[in-house]
Amino acid sequence: MAIKSTETQWGGMAKLLHWLMALAIIGNGIFGLIMVEMPRGMGKLNAFALHKSIGLTVLALLLLRISWRWFDRKPRDEPMPRWQSLAAHLTHGVLYLFMLALPLSGWIMNSLHGYPLQFFKLFNLPALAEKNEDLSELAETAHETLFWVLLLVVIAHAGAALVHHLFERDNTLLRMLPFARLRQRKSGDSP
Amino acid sequence: MKPVACLLSLLFLSSPLLAADYTMGKGSTLGFTGTFQGEAFKGRFGDFQAKISYDPADLASASFDVTVHLASANTGDTDRDESLPGSDFFNITKFPTAHFVTTRFREEGGKVIAEGTLDLKGVSKPVNLEVTFAPREGGATLDVSARLNRLDFGIGSGDFADTSTIGAEVTVNAHLELESKT
Ligand code: HEM
Ligand code: HEM
Numbered sequence: 001m002a003i004k005s006t007e008t009q010w011g012g013m014a015k016l017l018h019w020l021m022a023l024a025i026i027g028n029g030i031f032g033l034i035m036v037e038m039p040r041g042m043g044k045l046n047a048f049a050l051h052k053s054i055g056l057t058v059l060a061l062l063l064l065r066i067s068w069r070w071f072d073r074k075p076r077d078e079p080m081p082r083w084q085s086l087a088a089h090l091t092h093g094v095l096y097l098f099m100l101a102l103p104l105s106g107w108i109m110n111s112l113h114g115y116p117l118q119f120f121k122l123f124n125l126p127a128l129a130e131k132n133e134d135l136s137e138l139a140e141t142a143h144e145t146l147f148w149v150l151l152l153v154v155i156a157h158a159g160a161a162l163v164h165h166l167f168e169r170d171n172t173l174l175r176m177l178p179f180a181r182l183r184q185r186k187s188g189d190s191p
Numbered sequence: 192m193k194p195v196a197c198l199l200s201l202l203f204l205s206s207p208l209l210a211a212d213y214t215m216g217k218g219s220t221l222g223f224t225g226t227f228q229g230e231a232f233k234g235r236f237g238d239f240q241a242k243i244s245y246d247p248a249d250l251a252s253a254s255f256d257v258t259v260h261l262a263s264a265n266t267g268d269t270d271r272d273e274s275l276p277g278s279d280f281f282n283i284t285k286f287p288t289a290h291f292v293t294t295r296f297r298e299e300g301g302k303v304i305a306e307g308t309l310d311l312k313g314v315s316k317p318v319n320l321e322v323t324f325a326p327r328e329g330g331a332t333l334d335v336s337a338r339l340n341r342l343d344f345g346i347g348s349g350d351f352a353d354t355s356t357i358g359a360e361v362t363v364n365a366h367l368e369l370e371s372k373t
Pocket of ligand 2: 074174
């Protein structure tokens with residue numbers, strides 16, 4: 001698997017970043033929902049610290065991903081109706097925005113709470129806003145809501161990929177999966 | 192003759208030659224600085240009393256005696272302030288106050304060090320203060336600071352003893368506005 005993408009296939013780097021981040025984002029969100037229910041104590045403090053560190057990792061990976069995407073090429077869309085490819089591109093844009101908004105809203109909320117922000121016990125990051133308890137409640141709601149909305153968009157996104165795979169029987173899903181072999185195109189499909 | 196001389200000298204030696212006595216005035220503060228997840232946080236004890244006897248020219252007779260009501264600790268974070276009185280931290284139901292009393296004063300490199308004993312959460316340990324004293328009209332200002340290891344006194348026990356999250360070292364500092372006793 002080449003590291004760079006081709007006309008028909010996502011490269012290793014794009015695949016790695018896509019699946020690593022998908023796992024980290026969904027996992028960190030579920031972890032976030034669980035950790036807020038934990039009883040007060042050191043376990044909870046450590047869980048919060050881990051949640052923030054994973055979230056910051058997502059933010060760092062996003063910057064890497066956007067830079068890579070700039071440098072890399074994007075495979076041509078699989079043959080599909082124009083509205084579908086427009087919807088797909090729109091969804092991808094929205095997903096990129098969420099990948100930025102989620103960790104950023106967490107960071108802002110954390111600053112408004114006046115909590116420290118430490119990356120895996122290695123170094124601290126500055127606050128993005130002055131402490132403000134009232135606004136922190138608002139930011140908390142925003143942070144959680146963003147996750148639920150992201151989940152809906154991801155379900156639509158993954159659902160669409162599955163529909164293409166199962167019913168259109170094209171390579172939309174396969175070309176993003178690691179280790180998958182592409183289906184041979186029926187003759188006449190290729191431009 | 193002998194007993195009389197003794198009495199006389201005692202009288203003579205007492206009040207006027209003793210170090211100046213002070214009461215604590217408005218604007219006096221007692222604070223501490225700890226670290227949590229790599230970031231410093233400040234706290235204050237709103238309720239404490241200090242009996243100060245101090246004359247820079249007569250350190251041998253100086254003394255500090257401070258009592259701190261631990262329930263008055265405030266660090267500006269609700270979660271943390273609700274945890275401090277509990278048994279893992281100050282355990283105020285069993286040990287409501289901390290007490291510090293000096294045993295000896297000495298000079299070291301132009302600085303005055305007050306040696307004393309801190310009694311906190313059932314543990315008595317020696318603690319040294321660095322003393323800065325400045326006389327002023329009708330009184331003086333006194334600044335002291337000390338560094339201590341919270342684990343010496345069992346502050347943050349069990350899981351909370353983890354110093355990679357809650358730093359071991361705590362700085363305590365007090366600023367006292369002293370009024371002369373007359
Ligand atoms: C991939 C990124 C992230 C996702 C998907 C995510 C998701 C979530 C979710 C679902 C919750 C539970 C909300 C609730 O039930 O109240 C939560 C809580 C929280 N998140 Fe995140 N988060 C991410 C990144 C971050 C970052 C980078 C920070 C801080 C720098 C952060 C700070 C927090 C905090 C402090 C809470 C607890 C809020 C409370 O006290 O209720 N999150 N997060
Ligand atoms: C778990 C289920 C998921 C599946 C089955 C899935 C599947 C796919 C597939 C097949 C593609 C390639 C589309 C194409 O070649 O045109 C893709 C692209 C993409 N996916 Fe996912 N994905 C999932 C989760 C996620 C998550 C959780 C995120 C982010 C929050 C995400 C963000 C994206 C983005 C932004 C693209 C577009 C990449 C680009 O054009 O640069 N995906 N996904």
